[in-house]
Amino acid sequence: MATPNYGYEKRQKELAKKRKKEDKLREKAHRKTGTGGEGEGDASSEGNGDNASQNPPAPAQP
Structure with a gap:
């Protein structure tokens, strides 16, 4: 078994x-x-440190 x-x-x-x-x-x-x-949408992904910098925010829907 590996250590x-x-x-x-x-x-x-x-x-x-x-x-x-x-x-x-x-x-x-x-x-x-x-x-x-205008809303601070980044607050929801704050706890997800691994993907926060890799995934760009979704474009706003009209």
Whole structure:
């Protein structure tokens, strides 16, 4: 049986923390500039750090 790779797990947790922190700072800067007044749709995907930066937002329906 293979042994767990704790170093890899730790690195993944650190990267997730870093990504989440960057997202929070980006949202804070976005709010500070005053351009995020129309709903803030990114708040729902905040907990999903893996896919948040890979999936672009869906286009608005008329």
